[in-house]
Amino acid sequence: MAPTPSFSDSSSLFNFVVVEGNGVKGLVDTGLSEVPQQYVQPPQERIDKLNAILNQNPPIDLSKLDGPDHDKVVEEIAGAAQNLGFFQVVNHGVPVELLESLKSAAHKFFSQPPEKKAIYCKGVSPSSLATYGTSFAPEKEKALEWKDYISMIYTDDAEALEFWPKQCKEVALEYVKTSTNMVRKLIEVLMGKLGVTLDDEKMDALTGYKMINMNFYPTCPNPELTVGVGRHSDLTAVTVLLQDGIGGLYVKVQGNAEAEKKSEWMEIPPIPGALVINIGDTMQILSNGKYKSAEHRVGTTSTQSRVSIPIFVIPKPTEKIKPFPQVVERDGVALYKEVVFEDYMKNFFGNAHEGKKSLDFARII
Numbered sequence: 001m002a003p004t005p006s007f008s009d010s011s012s013l014f015n016f017v018v019v020e021g022n023g024v025k026g027l028v029d030t031g032l033s034e035v036p037q038q039y040v041q042p043p044q045e046r047i048d049k050l051n052a053i054l055n056q057n058p059p060i061d062l063s064k065l066d067g068p069d070h071d072k073v074v075e076e077i078a079g080a081a082q083n084l085g086f087f088q089v090v091n092h093g094v095p096v097e098l099l100e101s102l103k104s105a106a107h108k109f110f111s112q113p114p115e116k117k118a119i120y121c122k123g124v125s126p127s128s129l130a131t132y133g134t135s136f137a138p139e140k141e142k143a144l145e146w147k148d149y150i151s152m153i154y155t156d157d158a159e160a161l162e163f164w165p166k167q168c169k170e171v172a173l174e175y176v177k178t179s180t181n182m183v184r185k186l187i188e189v190l191m192g193k194l195g196v197t198l199d200d201e202k203m204d205a206l207t208g209y210k211m212i213n214m215n216f217y218p219t220c221p222n223p224e225l226t227v228g229v230g231r232h233s234d235l236t237a238v239t240v241l242l243q244d245g246i247g248g249l250y251v252k253v254q255g256n257a258e259a260e261k262k263s264e265w266m267e268i269p270p271i272p273g274a275l276v277i278n279i280g281d282t283m284q285i286l287s288n289g290k291y292k293s294a295e296h297r298v299g300t301t302s303t304q305s306r307v308s309i310p311i312f313v314i315p316k317p318t319e320k321i322k323p324f325p326q327v328v329e330r331d332g333v334a335l336y337k338e339v340v341f342e343d344y345m346k347n348f349f350g351n352a353h354e355g356k357k358s359l360d361f362a363r364i365i
């Protein structure tokens with residue numbers, strides 16, 4: 001175990017964790033028994049695990065899209081996208097053994113000594129296609145997130161194999177490839193319910209860019225005070241998420257002012273072999289608000305470190321995104337303006353997580 005560093009002031013802790021790339025994992029490995037002040041969330045951001053409701057919706061069987069239950073499955077997918085913005089899927093085309101290999105690869109990457117991971121830190125990483133870091137926007141956050149990550153951008157196979165870390169590149173590439181067909185089907189179903197047909201070129205423009213993250217949430221001595229990820233929506237069209245068996249992912253169930261129903265948090269329980277799908281801001285914009293990006297967050301635990309592996313499916317950076325004209329015509333009003341996706345992305349990554357505030361960047365009304 002590394003000698004316990006003395007963090008005489010908050011900047012020395014920040015340096016150790018963020019700048020030197022030791023991450024939260026490095027901090028935990030010093031043997032600390034209490035979380036440092038920088039990780040203590042304000043009371044309103046802490047997760048009330050005992051009062052969360054448990055999502056009991058069965059996973060959607062995607063193989064049934066090709067059989068007599070097609071219409072029913074389409075309704076299930078579109079219904080979930082309009083309401084919760086979250087659902088789970090099975091028979092998704094990603095081999096179940098690959099899911100296991102992905103989780104092992106994530107543990108393998110993060111169990112390396114800090115200096116091996118720090119070579120991928122922003123600013124020093126040999127390529128912008130692989131970035132290691134901790135928390136979401138450490139320079140901007142009031143309280144840091146209890147999470148380290150490696151983020152890999154997919155451009156093509158050759159670049160993935162050249163620049164992604166060797167501990168995880170092959171499985172991560174296989175994950176991207178084996179999930180592509182499912183992503184395409186899901187987008188087609190969602191578009192179909194909007195009355196929109198995408199040709200191959202438009203489909204590629206809206207979903208052609210992918211970012212695969214491996215998130216690592218070390219054990220935490222004070223889970224009640226911290227978050228793994230704070231409240232946010234993803235910037236994606238859709239996100240495909242593999243979570244391990246530990247749990248801790250919560251999604252916000254919108255309240256209803258008329259029925260005086262308050263917003264609540266619902267836990268998305270791990271289901272072996274399933275993948276979690278969530279709707280992101282891009283889909284909310286394209287659909288003029290019919291589909292809702294899901295506000296979600298992640299807790300921490302004191303017993304086991306957790307990994308999760310999302311694929312963020314996003315438009316090409318140069319693509320202009322706005323609500324589909326057919327939908328606006330029907331709705332009579334556009335809720336979002338046209339934005340170049342790269343600008344949306346810069347705004348998203350340039351600010352701390354703050355619920356669904358990211359959507360304000362494109363909001364008209």
Ligand SMILES: O=C(O)CCC(=O)C(=O)O
Nearest residue numbers: 215229243249298308310
């Ligand atoms: O760890 C999880 O379950 C979710 C992570 C997440 O929301 C994200 O990386 O955007």
Ligand SMILES: [Fe+2]
Nearest residue numbers: 232233234296
């Ligand atoms: Fe997320």
